Amino acid sequence: MKSDSGQTTSVWMGTTDVPEFLPLDRDLRANVCVIGAGIAGMTTAYLLARAGRAVVVIDDGPVGGGETSRTTAHLTAALDDRYYAIEKMHGRDGARIAAESHTAAIAQIESIASTEDIHCDFERVDGYLFLGGDTKRKDLEAELAATRRAGLDTELVERAPLDFWDTGVALRFPRQATFHPLKYLKGLARGILRDGGKIYTGVHAKNIEDGEPAKITTSAGHVITANNIVVCTNTPVNDWVIIHNKQAAYRTYVIGARVPLGSIPHGLYWDTPDPYHYVRLHKPDGADHEILVVGGEDHKTGQADDERNPFRRLEEWTRERFPMVESIEYEWSGQIIEPVDYMGYIGKNPGGDEHIYIATGDSGNGMTNGTLAGIILNELVQGREHPWTSLYNPSRVKLRATSDYLRENTNFATQYKDHFTGGDVATFEQIPPGTGAVIRRGPSKIAVYRDESGIVSQCSAVCPHLYCIVDWNNTEKTWDCPCHGSRFDPFGKVVNGPAIADLRPIGRRSEAKP
Numbered sequence: 209m210k211s212d213s214g215q216t217t218s219v220w221m222g223t224t225d226v227p228e229f230l231p232l233d234r235d236l237r238a239n240v241c242v243i244g245a246g247i248a249g250m251t252t253a254y255l256l257a258r259a260g261r262a263v264v265v266i267d268d269g270p271v272g273g274g275e276t277s278r279t280t281a282h283l284t285a286a287l288d289d290r291y292y293a294i295e296k297m298h299g300r301d302g303a304r305i306a307a308e309s310h311t312a313a314i315a316q317i318e319s320i321a322s323t324e325d326i327h328c329d330f331e332r333v334d335g336y337l338f339l340g341g342d343t344k345r346k347d348l349e350a351e352l353a354a355t356r357r358a359g360l361d362t363e364l365v366e367r368a369p370l371d372f373w374d375t376g377v378a379l380r381f382p383r384q385a386t387f388h389p390l391k392y393l394k395g396l397a398r399g400i401l402r403d404g405g406k407i408y409t410g411v412h413a414k415n416i417e418d419g420e421p422a423k424i425t426t427s428a429g430h431v432i433t434a435n436n437i438v439v440c441t442n443t444p445v446n447d448w449v450i451i452h453n454k455q456a457a458y459r460t461y462v463i464g465a466r467v468p469l470g471s472i473p474h475g476l477y478w479d480t481p482d483p484y485h486y487v488r489l490h491k492p493d494g495a496d497h498e499i500l501v502v503g504g505e506d507h508k509t510g511q512a513d514d515e516r517n518p519f520r521r522l523e524e525w526t527r528e529r530f531p532m533v534e535s536i537e538y539e540w541s542g543q544i545i546e547p548v549d550y551m552g553y554i555g556k557n558p559g560g561d562e563h564i565y566i567a568t569g570d571s572g573n574g575m576t577n578g579t580l581a582g583i584i585l586n587e588l589v590q591g592r593e594h595p596w597t598s599l600y601n602p603s604r605v606k607l608r609a610t611s612d613y614l615r616e617n618t619n620f621a622t623q624y625k626d627h628f629t630g631g632d633v634a635t636f637e638q639i640p641p642g643t644g645a646v647i648r649r650g651p652s653k654i655a656v657y658r659d660e661s662g663i664v665s666q667c668s669a670v671c672p673h674l675y676c677i678v679d680w681n682n683t684e685k686t687w688d689c690p691c692h693g694s695r696f697d698p699f700g701k702v703v704n705g706p707a708i709a710d711l712r713p714i715g716r717r718s719e720a721k722p
Contacts, residue, residue, distance in 0.1 A: 213274050213695070213703055214684025216540035219464040219499050220281070220390045223492045226271045227397055231410035232430050238264040238406075240589055241424055241434040243413050245269075246276035247389065247575055248567040249440035250396040251582025254320070256589060257403035264432060265405065266424075268412040272393045274704070275442050278542030279574050280462055280503045282476050282488060283317060283385035285310035286335050288572045289550040291354035297549050298599060300357060305599045306551065307358035313579035314385050317392065326395030329388040329490070333475045335381035336368035341481030348379045348480075355379075369473050373529050384476050386488050389575060414708065416446040422563040436589050438565045439557070440581070443545050443693060445705035446566070450559050451602060452674075452706050455547040455569050457509040457693020459681075461518035463526065464490075464538030465500040471532040472500060483507075485525060499537060502526045509543060510679040510690030518683075541683050543693060543704060544572050553602035554581045555588060565589060566602055627653070627677060636664050644680040644687065644698060653677055655687050655711060657698040667700035667711035678711070687711065 240256050242249045245267035253263045267273065285307050287294065295303040321330045339348065348364060355362040361382055368375040397407060412427040421433040439446050443457065460483075469491070477487040483506035491498045502525070505518035519539045527533050547553060547569035557564040565588060567581035580596070587594040598604075632645040636656060639645045644657040646669045653669035655678055669677050669687075676691035686703060687696040695704035700711030 213269075213278060213543070214541065214681075214686055216684060217538065218278050218462070218540040219490055219492075219501060219538045220279075220388060221277050222538060224388065224390050224394070226390055226394055228270065229407045229409045232266065232408040232426060232428070232432070235430050236264055236406075236432045237421075238262050238432065238434045240264070240436050240438060241266065241422075241432050242438045242440060243267070243416070243424070243445070244274070244440035244442070245271040245393075245407065245409065246274050246440060246442065246578065247393065248578035248581045249438070250393050250400070251316075251579050252438055252440060252567070252585045252589075253400050253405055254396045255582050255586035257400050257405040259586065259590060260403075261590070263400065263405040264434070265400065265407045266411040266413065266426075266432070267409050269703075270409050271397055271407065272390045273409075275542050275574060276389050276393065276578070278462075278540055279389055280486060280488060280501050281387055281389045281575055282335075282486060282573070283314045283387060283575055284335050284381065284476055284573065285314070285360060285576070286337060286381045286384065286476070286478065287550070288478070288484065290351055291358050291360075292350045294550050295354050295357065298551065302551070302599050303354065303358040305596050307355070307360050309580045309583075309596045309599075310573065310576045311360070312583065313576035314383075316579050316583060317387065317575075318385065320399075321387070321392065321395065324395045324399050326392055328391035328395060330385060330392075331387070331474065332383050332385050333488075335384040335476035335478070336365075336375070336378040337381070337478050337480065338368055338375040338378040340479030340484070343480040345377055348377060352379055355381075368477055369475065370477075372531060375477075381476075386474070386476070386490070387575075388490070413445065416564065418561040418564050420563065434563075436563045436565065438567070438585055438589065440567045440578070441705050442543065442570075443568050443705050444557070444566045445708045446557065446564060450557075451553055451566065451568060452692045454549075454553070455545050458506045458544045458546055459509050459512070459541055459688075460503055460544050460572075461505045461522060461541045461683075462501060462503040462539070463519055463522045463536050465502065465523075465526055465530070465533045466497050466535045466537050467500045467530065467532050468534070469495075469497055472498070472530065485522075497534075500526070500530060500533065506544065508690065509693040509695070510676075510681075510688035512679070512681070543695070544574070545569050545693070546571050549604075552577045552581065552600055554584050554600035555597055555602050558603040568602075632680070639664075642685075643682055644685075646677065646680070654714060655680075655700065659698075665699050666714040667696075668714060669711070671707055672709040672711065673705075673707040
């Protein structure tokens with residue numbers, strides 16, 4: 209399967225195909241139009257279609273071609289922001305809702321997979337949080353107390369169940385789960401179509417307008433009118449600032465290592481440094497081995513240290529702890545959206561929109577966050593209230609999050625200095641084939657990509673969202689914006705919001721010249 213978000217291939221992309229759908233070729237009228245065919249959008253569409261709503265799903269890439277294909281697919285109520293921090297930010301009731309909603313999301317996936325006979329490798333496993341870095345036992349004890357107050361049946365154990373590695377004391381989260389996200393999306397797609405929904409891919413939403421009806425204009429000029437629009441694009445593409453100054457985009461890296469079948473107990477494993485590591489297993493269909501999936505090495509999008517090699521660092525960490533690793537079979541990266549107050553933003557779009565809903569801010573728990581988003585949005589779009597709405601309300605403002613809000617927005621403002629610095633290189637010839645670099649040309653900065661044959665493509669290096677200077681991501685062969693995480697392919701085509709327009713092309717493709 210081809211992903212729309214980069215050049216690397218995840219274990220999910222390498223072990224299944226998703227159904228192909230045609231692009232939209234006419235104007236449409238629907239009750240609900242869902243933008244984004246990842247887990248949040250497809251879950252929302254599935255539940256609405258089951259409720260009898262006329263649903264249309266559109267995506268500018270394939271089904272699951274965004275971040276859902278790049279997850280590590282941990283299904284867990286163990287949140288990486290820690291329940292003691294969530295409780296301090298949102299109160300005990302907020303922490304309880306967080307635990308309840310993520311736990312319910314796991315159960316929803318299990319129920320849908322069973323009801324729809326979706327063979328998506330769903331498996332209940334225990335999760336283990338153990339120490340690393342500078343954290344101490346008292347941190348796990350604080351989390352134990354907070355998770356129990358939130359209603360989770362956690363316990364401290366002397367070590368994770370790995371006989372080859374003494375992790376030390378660990379916090380056990382029973383009955384978490386794993387699954388194959390793309391196999392699951394295939395089943396959701398089948399259910400949506402069966403219940404009368406429509407799915408179109410290769411459809412780019414150029415303009416999104418609230419109203420009665422609300423309206424989407426595609427880049428091909430077709431118009432979709434709907435009573436309600438639901439934007440499930442990882443980060444919203446319908447807003448300019450409102451949501452984006454309350455969350456930040458991070459890149460995260462993953463390796464898939466071949467290990468002997470049965471050599472590692474199935475489970476979810478996390479350590480506590482920042483950035484932390486997260487580990488699970490997957491057995492490909494018919495294989496005589498398993499894939500150990502290890503993620504970590506996070507950094508802000510567009511703000512990487514060029515000297516670091518995240519995949520090698522992950523491999524070193526993994527081989528030190530898992531001596532049975534035979535080879536590295538997969539390497540990929542993904543994008544995580546971190547809200548300043550830890551909880552996702554799910555509900556009616558802030559700023560006065562009455563018929564536009566959003567789901568964003570997965571905070572590293574995209575599969576459960578996307579699923580609980582579908583549960584909430586299904587109710588809200590049908591005009592009903594939901595008890596989780598207040599915690600996830602996109603219009604909320606938490607005064608306790610002010611310091612994080614100011615830190616993230618100071619980081620954002622700092623990126624504008626790149627308008628006044630020199631380029632990465634001085635000439636086209638200094639750009640290795642198959643890579644890109646930013647070049648200064650007078651007062652302007654140009655994003656230059658040189659393909660394997662030496663042909664050069666040039667675009668403005670200014671992101672069309674809020675005008676920061678993009679940075680070349682050599683792992684995924686994309687231009688990444690350091691301000692709010694917009695990403696573009698080597699030729700400037702937008703592949704991740706919040707930008708909704710491409711980088712402005714400059715001239716024609718040409719042979720490399722000084």
